[in-house]
Amino acid sequence: MRHPLRRTLAALLALPVVLATAACGGSDDEPAADEPTPAEVLGEAKSTLDETPGVQLSLTTEDLPEGVTGLTSAIGVATSAPAFDGAFKVMLSGTEFEVPVVAVDGKVYAQIPLTPGYSDVDPAEYGAPDPAGLITPDRGFSSLLPVTEDPERGESVRGGDDNSEILTTYTGTIPGEAMRKVIPSSSGDTFDAAYLVSDDNELREAELTGVFYPDSEEMTYTVTFDDYGTEQEITAP
Numbered sequence: 001m002r003h004p005l006r007r008t009l010a011a012l013l014a015l016p017v018v019l020a021t022a023a024c025g026g027s028d029d030e031p032a033a034d035e036p037t038p039a040e041v042l043g044e045a046k047s048t049l050d051e052t053p054g055v056q057l058s059l060t061t062e063d064l065p066e067g068v069t070g071l072t073s074a075i076g077v078a079t080s081a082p083a084f085d086g087a088f089k090v091m092l093s094g095t096e097f098e099v100p101v102v103a104v105d106g107k108v109y110a111q112i113p114l115t116p117g118y119s120d121v122d123p124a125e126y127g128a129p130d131p132a133g134l135i136t137p138d139r140g141f142s143s144l145l146p147v148t149e150d151p152e153r154g155e156s157v158r159g160g161d162d163n164s165e166i167l168t169t170y171t172g173t174i175p176g177e178a179m180r181k182v183i184p185s186s187s188g189d190t191f192d193a194a195y196l197v198s199d200d201n202e203l204r205e206a207e208l209t210g211v212f213y214p215d216s217e218e219m220t221y222t223v224t225f226d227d228y229g230t231e232q233e234i235t236a237p
Contacts, residue, residue: 038151038170044201049135049142054079054230057086057134059223064091065216070127070185072096074134082140083234084131092126103132104234111237118237127185127213139181141206141223148172148193166199179210183221187214202228 036044049055059074069092076086083104090097100111102118108130109118123130133139154169174191191210198204202225209220 038153038172039146039148041153041168041197041201042145042148042151042170042195045195045197045203046137046142046145048201048228049140049203049225050080050137052080052135052228052230054232055135055228056226056230057084057223058226059134059221061219061221063219065213065219067094068127068213068216069093070213074101074128074131076101076131077230077232077234078131078135079230079232079234080135081234082132082136084134085232085234086131088123088126088128088131090126090128101131102234102237103130104236106132107236108132109237124184129183129185134182135225141182141225142203143181144174144178144193144206144208145195145203147178148174148195154194160198167196167204168199170195170197174208174210176210179208183212185214186210186212188212188218 054077057074057076057078059071061072064070064072070090071088072091073089074086076084078084081104085102088099088101088110090099097113099113102109108121108123110121111118112121134141137143149172151170151172154171156166156168159165159167171194174193176186176189176191179186179188179191188211191208194207195203196205204225206223207220208223209218211218212221
């Protein structure tokens, strides 16, 4: 006869396996019935970014095509006013210049190297978008989320402070017409996108790849969004 204690011990050892199998629903590839679709997640991420008063925004690239006059970075505070206060790095004739920039009330002001004070400028002349529009609902980065075609969910990882958040990757493609609303110099027909979205529906990163400047090779811009809820009054210099 099999000892009762041994039968009890065997049952307890088997319990985690049974629970794990039940939780998986029999297949690792089958999402839970109440799990939102990738399109729904991107839609929620758009709403979260549209509703925040401001974020710390960083747009950077390490592969601006040779010979292109264009933006290598834009770092600063973007608010829903809309407004922006930060700095651009622009490649011009093979030389990179850092330019403090303020955009507010429909105008963009830049402190051009070797000139005193700020000047009213057209950012398109430097291959750059109007930074005040970068988090607006209709022509900011959030406008790319709902038009992302064939979105797919990728891996989830822990991140944030003390690894307390779950960050999930979503990939897809963006039509060129949609990208041109955000970055007017874009000339590609489609762009590859990889988004990193937190478990509270905050878009934390967008990696965008395609032809951003006429007659040039593909490149990648990486955009990060931090400190949701930032409040800052930005005024003309």
